[in-house]
Amino acid sequence: MIIRNYKFCLYPNPQQQKKLQNNLAVCRWVYNRFVEYTQDKFVARNDLNYMLVELKQEESWLYNYHSKMLQMVSTQIDAAQKSLIELSKKGHKTGKLKFVRYDQYRAFTYNQRGYKFDKHGNKDLLWLSKIGYVEMRKHREASGDIKQVIISKSKSEKWYAIVTCEIDGAVLSRIDFRKAIGIDVGVKNFAYDSDGSATSNPLNLAKLLRPVARIQRKIARRKKGSNNHKKAVKFYQIIHERIKNRRKDFLHKLSTQYTKKYDVAFVERLAKLNMVKNHRLARNILDSSWGTFTSMLDYKCKMLIEVSARNTTIDCSRCGKSVSKSLAVRTHKCDMCGLILDRDHNASINILKKGLHIFNIKLPQELREVTPVETSKLSRKQEDTIRFYLTEVH
Numbered sequence: 001m002i003i004r005n006y007k008f009c010l011y012p013n014p015q016q017q018k019k020l021q022n023n024l025a026v027c028r029w030v031y032n033r034f035v036e037y038t039q040d041k042f043v044a045r046n047d048l049n050y051m052l053v054e055l056k057q058e059e060s061w062l063y064n065y066h067s068k069m070l071q072m073v074s075t076q077i078d079a080a081q082k083s084l085i086e087l088s089k090k091g092h093k094t095g096k097l098k099f100v101r102y103d104q105y106r107a108f109t110y111n112q113r114g115y116k117f118d119k120h121g122n123k124d125l126l127w128l129s130k131i132g133y134v135e136m137r138k139h140r141e142a143s144g145d146i147k148q149v150i151i152s153k154s155k156s157e158k159w160y161a162i163v164t165c166e167i168d169g170a171v172l173s174r175i176d177f178r179k180a181i182g183i184d185v186g187v188k189n190f191a192y193d194s195d196g197s198a199t200s201n202p203l204n205l206a207k208l209l210r211p212v213a214r215i216q217r218k219i220a221r222r223k224k225g226s227n228n229h230k231k232a233v234k235f236y237q238i239i240h241e242r243i244k245n246r247r248k249d250f251l252h253k254l255s256t257q258y259t260k261k262y263d264v265a266f267v268e269r270l271a272k273l274n275m276v277k278n279h280r281l282a283r284n285i286l287d288s289s290w291g292t293f294t295s296m297l298d299y300k301c302k303m304l305i306e307v308s309a310r311n312t313t314i315d316c317s318r319c320g321k322s323v324s325k326s327l328a329v330r331t332h333k334c335d336m337c338g339l340i341l342d343r344d345h346n347a348s349i350n351i352l353k354k355g356l357h358i359f360n361i362k363l364p365q366e367l368r369e370v371t372p373v374e375t376s377k378l379s380r381k382q383e384d385t386i387r388f389y390l391t392e393v394h
């Protein structure tokens with residue numbers, strides 16, 4: 001079973017915003033009650049649901065909220081307890097489940113029922129039981145069987161609906177898996193794909209950021225509130241905007257290029273932790289560029305699948321042997337099968353393999369045999385064989 005998430009912007013009016021916020025508050029209230037129950041023992045989901053029934057009898061106002069949404073809090077607690085157990089099994093120090101603060105609780109879930117998509121004129125609407133119709137921007141069709149809708153609030157107070165769909169055969173049949181690509185994103189090459197083409201990083205960030213640092217120093221030196229200070233701030237904003245636009249432009253062009261050529265794109269799931277840890281501005285911009293690039297691919301191409309990043313750089317894409325290499329080593333050299341490839345190219349083929357594996361499609365031998373030089377020389381006929389092979393297996 002393949003699950004896919006779509007994220008849509010919601011535009012609740014002030015009254016609806018209050019309602020959504022209220023739902024968050026209620027879920028948090030239930031969550032914290034459950035945290036209290038589970039402080040000194042593991043409580044299974046069914047028992048939590050039973051507690052919920054009892055809780056409702058005491059607090060009848062809970063009946064004003066979608067029952068399935070409240071039950072999903074049990075599921076959440078159940079998962080949180082289990083992951084604590086997992087962590088302690090692995091030797092991590094774990095405490096008890098923590099109570100969540102107001103600003104930490106940002107999402108509630110409608111599972112299986114209680115939601116509906118609708119259209120009024122050219123307005124897209126999302127209907128939520130006990131909440132009503134909320135305007136949304138549906139930039140693409142959510143294809144497949146809708147399993148749940150998560151309503152979440154971002155730190156900047158924007159509301160989103162994350163729609164989880166189960167992809168069925170009908171959706172898959174519209175996708176041509178011969179047009180699949182694995183893309184590796186990185187620092188040296190912004191993107192390196194499994195067909196062998198590399199896009200170097202055109203955002204020469206060090207160069208672009210030099211004036212930013214200069215203007216930041218200026219701002220710091222100048223007296224706050226003075227005209228010169230204001231001028232410097234304004235200039236800073238202009239430069240920032242310019243970098244932002246250039247970045248966006250580049251990402252749009254690259255993602256469109258891929259979408260025109262391919263139906264399915266496989267990328268690595270980026271480690272969110274690494275993104276937060278890094279404080280350097282240049283690196284931050286790069287990190288967020290990869291994220292934006294992925295989300296652009298997601299809404300532009302027919303299908304985007306994120307695969308686990310585990311061992312994609314290490315494993316040999318031809319024979320599977322583990323070839324460890326430091327970040328400085330740019331070439332993958334396998335002494336088992338003799339494959340010599342750019343490290344990012346090797347990674348992107350691994351990503352493609354992992355992705356195709358989800359759909360039970362094997363990477364054709366021919367593709368594994370080629371070196372970057374040969375890729376460009378691939379004749380039309382050879383290319384056809386590869387594609388034909390893919391169809392056969394599929």
Ligand SMILES: [Zn+2]
Nearest residue numbers: 316319334337
């Ligand atoms: Zn090998």
